[in-house]
Amino acid sequence: DIGYINGRYIGLNELAVPIEERGHQFGDGIYEVIRVYNGKTFMLNEHLERLIKSGNAIKLQIEHSIDDFRKLIHDAIAKSGEKDCCVYLQITRGISARNHLFPNVPVSISLTVKQIVPLQKSIRVNGAAAILHEDERWSNCYIKSLNLLPNVLARQTAYEQGCFEAILVRNGMITEGTSSNVFMVKQGKLYTAPLSRHILAGITRMAVKKICKQVSVDFIKQSFSKEELLQADEVFITNTTSEIVPIVTVEGQTIGAGRPGEVTTKLYHKLQQFVADCKE
């Protein structure tokens, strides 16, 4: 495991961020989490495009090009010696005396490369539990912003109730999880919320969309209510680190047969083939 900040490789526990760094004091920045399989990055272009989109949305003045970030990430992976790992990349508005107004300083770029912690086998096999939680976040959830307090609080509430994830509900409709996109299967068709300001455009969601085409499963971008979620045949969540996680109970209510469903399992296996084809 290694770290990097502003041109320097460091140990993960090394002190490196000045107190008046805006990520530290304001959460004034953005991030990405990128999966590496067998030394190859998964959908790196898509991650970098989303990074730039997040940066533009918060008016970050980033001098670096997508190619600069690609090189930085590949160099860091090589330096770490890891093969199956996650890259966490963060960009903040830099280091300057605390003031809400934008400073005229370069952005701060940091990253970590860490070995992947595999998902608990019992969750893969038996599925996980989730709670429903009010979506208390702001109206720009398409930005992968460092401000994760509502996500952290909802996730902790889920954990304290013995659950793996909190599925967020805005105006009665499912948006996404605290760190995942949410899907339901009903009569063989797959449903997920359409892209909007209320959800993050997940890269794994994008991969699932591609895979659905290959296996002839309808991928329907349509919002659904919490009642519809509870009536689903199957539910799963997706993100970069956990890929596809079957959800078998929500708010203590059993979903479908109470075990990972047929469509979920098929998509999971297909995703494994898909990631094995990582080229970069």
Ligand code: PLP
């Ligand atoms: N939604 C939120 C709020 C997230 O934090 C994440 C990732 O952590 C996702 C969705 C899934 O995105 P991705 O598949 O790109 O990891």
